[in-house]
Amino acid sequence: MIVRVYLTSFSQMDELKKEGVEIGSEEGTKWVDVSLNNQQLEALRKKGFRADILVTQEELRGLKFLIDPQYHTYEELTLELDSLAQLYPAIAKKESLDVSTQEQRTIWGFKISKDVNQDKDKPRVLFDGAHHACEVMGLELCLHLIKDLLDGYGSNPQITSWVDGTEIWFIPLLNPDGHSAVTNGISLYWRKNGRDIDGDNILYEYQCNDWWTCYTEGVNLNRNYDFNWSSGGSPNPWHYDYRGSAPFSESETQAIRDLALKYKFSLSITFHSYGEVVIYPWYWSGTPAPDDLSLTDIAYNLSSRMTKEIGDPYNFQ
Numbered sequence: 001m002i003v004r005v006y007l008t009s010f011s012q013m014d015e016l017k018k019e020g021v022e023i024g025s026e027e028g029t030k031w032v033d034v035s036l037n038n039q040q041l042e043a044l045r046k047k048g049f050r051a052d053i054l055v056t057q058e059e060l061r062g063l064k065f066l067i068d069p070q071y072h073t074y075e076e077l078t079l080e081l082d083s084l085a086q087l088y089p090a091i092a093k094k095e096s097l098d099v100s101t102q103e104q105r106t107i108w109g110f111k112i113s114k115d116v117n118q119d120k121d122k123p124r125v126l127f128d129g130a131h132h133a134c135e136v137m138g139l140e141l142c143l144h145l146i147k148d149l150l151d152g153y154g155s156n157p158q159i160t161s162w163v164d165g166t167e168i169w170f171i172p173l174l175n176p177d178g179h180s181a182v183t184n185g186i187s188l189y190w191r192k193n194g195r196d197i198d199g200d201n202i203l204y205e206y207q208c209n210d211w212w213t214c215y216t217e218g219v220n221l222n223r224n225y226d227f228n229w230s231s232g233g234s235p236n237p238w239h240y241d242y243r244g245s246a247p248f249s250e251s252e253t254q255a256i257r258d259l260a261l262k263y264k265f266s267l268s269i270t271f272h273s274y275g276e277v278v279i280y281p282w283y284w285s286g287t288p289a290p291d292d293l294s295l296t297d298i299a300y301n302l303s304s305r306m307t308k309e310i311g312d313p314y315n316f317q
């Protein structure tokens with residue numbers, strides 16, 4: 001079953017892991033979602049943990065989800081970006097960055113800026129979505145941002161200033177193969193890209209299909225970058241956090257690397273859609289990033305602008 005376990009201290013996270021609990025999401029000192037059975041649940045409650053069942057075993061077995069048609073498929077996104085580039089040719093441009101590792105789908109970049117066909121000496125920012133295939137909201141957020149910028153240019157002074165003074169790049173769908181596995185109904189829980197890791201020419205194989213931590217084929221793109229690659233992710237090719245055979249082994253991460261090396265972005269924001277958190281670099285081996293003060297300020301400003309659906313602000317720590 002899927003259970004939300006509430007934490008009163010970060011040390012309780014280690015206690016959960018010692019119990020062999022499979023942690024689905026980490027929310028710092030607030031709560032974690034875990035996959036466990038009845039015996040594990042009772043054991044945790046006896047130890048004083050507060051735990052709420054989100055999805056029972058019976059419900060989990062019976063789930064037959066279909067993705068809401070409001071979410072864009074790869075083909076719909078491509079047509080949408082084409083249309084927007086044609087409607088706003090002076091400030092918008094769609095560009096092919098690379099193709100996906102397995103099925104050779106084009107990874108689209110979308111640039112918004114005054115004098116969009118020239119590379120000006122301006123600050124550059126990058127937004128991307130859908131590293132993880134099942135986190136479909138990242139694509140939609142990028143598309144909403146693109147439309148807001150294009151629609152507001154010339155009428156909204158703040159947006160006009162951003163577009164005039166900045167080069168704004170988007171990669172709405174970094175993982176088109178994995179995302180297609182989700183939108184085509186192969187698995188709503190698919191997390192990784194589409195790499196055929198066992199080379200049998202059968203794509204999107206999985207050992208279970210009822211949670212995003214199930215063992216599947218593919219590479220977790222968010223673990224495929226080179227910074228401390230060997231210290232993150234898993235070396236097991238079927239593990240949901242499989243980091244790949246080497247840093248940047250996947251063409252998807254090569255695409256974002258090459259774009260970043262070319263344009264030297266001042267800021268990059270990547271949208272995931274599980275966990276109400278703003279994660280920013282970094283605290284490696286007890287040492288904060290050189291520009292930690294600025295990054296922290298940006299992160300807290302982002303979090304302070306988020307509201308619940310009922311309109312109340314979150315109480316961020």
